[in-house]
Amino acid sequence: MRRVIVRITMIGGGYVGLVSAACFAEFGLNVNVVETNPDRLNSLKQGMIPIYEPGLDILVSNNIKANRLQFFDKIEEAIPDCEAIFIAVGTPPRNGDGHADMTYVHQAALQIAQHLKQYAVIVTKSTVPVGTSRRIAQIIRQTNPDLEFDVASNPEFLREGDAIQDCMKPDRVIIGIEKEKKDQGKKAQAVMTRLYQPLFQQETPIVFTNLESAELAKYASNCFLAMKLSYVNELADLCEQVGGNIEDITKSMGLDPRIGRYFLQPGPGFGGSCFPKDTLALIRIAQEAGAPVRMVEAAAQANDARKTNMSGRIINLCGGSVNNKTIAILGLTFKPNTDDMRESASLPIIHRLIEEGAHIKAFDPIGNEKAQPLLPKAVQYFENIKDTALNADALIILTEWSEFRSLSPNKLKEWMKSPLVIDLRNIYDPKTMINEGIHYYSIGRPQKA
Ligand code: NAD
Ligand code: UGA
Numbered sequence: 307m308r309r310v311i312v313r314i315t316m317i318g319g320g321y322v323g324l325v326s327a328a329c330f331a332e333f334g335l336n337v338n339v340v341e342t343n344p345d346r347l348n349s350l351k352q353g354m355i356p357i358y359e360p361g362l363d364i365l366v367s368n369n370i371k372a373n374r375l376q377f378f379d380k381i382e383e384a385i386p387d388c389e390a391i392f393i394a395v396g397t398p399p400r401n402g403d404g405h406a407d408m409t410y411v412h413q414a415a416l417q418i419a420q421h422l423k424q425y426a427v428i429v430t431k432s433t434v435p436v437g438t439s440r441r442i443a444q445i446i447r448q449t450n451p452d453l454e455f456d457v458a459s460n461p462e463f464l465r466e467g468d469a470i471q472d473c474m475k476p477d478r479v480i481i482g483i484e485k486e487k488k489d490q491g492k493k494a495q496a497v498m499t500r501l502y503q504p505l506f507q508q509e510t511p512i513v514f515t516n517l518e519s520a521e522l523a524k525y526a527s528n529c530f531l532a533m534k535l536s537y538v539n540e541l542a543d544l545c546e547q548v549g550g551n552i553e554d555i556t557k558s559m560g561l562d563p564r565i566g567r568y569f570l571q572p573g574p575g576f577g578g579s580c581f582p583k584d585t586l587a588l589i590r591i592a593q594e595a596g597a598p599v600r601m602v603e604a605a606a607q608a609n610d611a612r613k614t615n616m617s618g619r620i621i622n623l624c625g626g627s628v629n630n631k632t633i634a635i636l637g638l639t640f641k642p643n644t645d646d647m648r649e650s651a652s653l654p655i656i657h658r659l660i661e662e663g664a665h666i667k668a669f670d671p672i673g674n675e676k677a678q679p680l681l682p683k684a685v686q687y688f689e690n691i692k693d694t695a696l697n698a699d700a701l702i703i704l705t706e707w708s709e710f711r712s713l714s715p716n717k718l719k720e721w722m723k724s725p726l727v728i729d730l731r732n733i734y735d736p737k738t739m740i741n742e743g744i745h746y747y748s749i750g751r752p753q754k755a
């Protein structure tokens with residue numbers, strides 16, 4: 307069967323928009339990306355990637371060369387002939403109340419309304435509150451009453467650092483359509499089915515549902531994972547008090563398929579551009595609907611407290627004070643394989659340590675540059691482990707980058723003023739480190755050899 311080449315537009319060339327655009331292009335679609343940030347757009351037009359995501363540079367440059375991927379600043383140049391227009395702009399927390407800030411989404415809807423001339427499906431890829439797709443339809447109808455269009459909700463589930471794999475081989479695709487609109491709903495479903503044809507072929511589960519369920523499914527998934535993390539972090543704290551070992555406990559739990567072995571790794575508190583903001587947004591949505599999600603409220607509170615209190619733990623482990631002490635920090639980003647600093651646990655921890663008089667030496671394999679505007683000027687940045695650890699009173703592992711997994715205890719003893727290692731990602735075996743003469747602290751595991 308001959309495959310008709312489909313053209314789509316992606317509004318927003320950030321973490322989600324750019325990855326999704328590149329993956330759709332890789333599947334053979336023609337994709338136009340609209341990006342309003344001039345720095346991002348200029349990099350993209352020159353084939354340079356403004357964010358760090360493994361494999362994305364090659365995917366983007368290959369698809370630019372194949373003429374399947376193009377970048378625009380003006381929406382009117384991008385949308386002619388497009389069957390679907392995806393909105394993948396930011397939905398950060400709104401100042402003051404924690405609701406998702408819908409300014410960018412609504413602006414994008416208005417721009418579409420002002421310039422779209424042919425039938426298209428307007429698809430929300432951003433994570434948005436329930437009711438957003440219908441609000442987008444309303445904005446378009448008010449501005450361009452004669453336009454024939456449908457709306458759909460297609461939330462994105464990719465993880466930064468694994469984004470290409472997640473996009474090319476997702477666990478599932480969720481598509482919300484206006485189920486009540488008989489013929490039009492079918493038309494939108496047909497367009498979305500055609501776009502996701504390559505995934506149908508690889509037997510990815512695709513769930514067609516109504517708009518509200520698709521919008522809510524995204525928050526529901528992120529908040530469930532956030533609850534899992536807060537629970538495991540609190541269990542780790544309990545282990546420290548009563549002598550348990552969180553590693554054995556999560557292994558035991560994870561062997562039950564009803565629980566699953568993923569997302570049971572304790573840490574300094576979850577960060578990133580999504581879990582903190584999405585927990586807050588669902589909490590607000592649910593409160594306003596009179597159906598509070600108290601477990602999500604507790605998970606978010608526990609995580610905020612954890613990130614704040616983590617510096618207190620570090621200070622205690624440094625003998626009760628870090629005043630005039632040199633602290634080496636390995637890892638600044640909220641997780642490895644990304645340059646994203648949004649809501650990273652490193653931010654409150656480093657701010658507090660500096661307030662308490664510590665000298666901070668930091669090294670992140672990719673994140674040094676993006677971290678600088680967010681951290682106090684006093685932080686010194688380094689490009690390797692040795693220079694960071696040199697003369698330090700303590701070394702803290704904040705992000706589990708692969709290159710931090712083979713530290714040599716002997717080298718640390720040689721380089722550091724005192725060999726205190728605080729491993730907030732549990733990447734070392736405590737017994738080995740302690741037997742090698744390192745004062746080693748990790749999360750929720752016995753601190754003795
Ligand atoms: P981002 O800030 O990296 O990217 C958004 C981009 O949209 C920016 O480059 C911005 O300049 C651009 N933009 C804003 N308004 C525009 C307009 N009118 N026209 C063209 N470009 C415009 O954000 P992100 O991390 O990609 O997140 C986007 C959405 O996807 C959010 O709702 C987020 O919750 C959701 N999401 C993010 C991830 C992730 O891992 N980052 C994963 C799943 C879902
Ligand atoms: C998360 C979800 O995993 C994605 O499915 C979702 O699409 C995305 O949010 C989103 O909506 O933006 P992401 O934030 O990129 O993806 O990264 P995760 O791997 O989920 O990590 C989030 C945070 O949890 C990180 O700070 C990480 O260190 C922490 N984490 C994760 C743990 O502390 N322990 C774990 O076992 C897993």
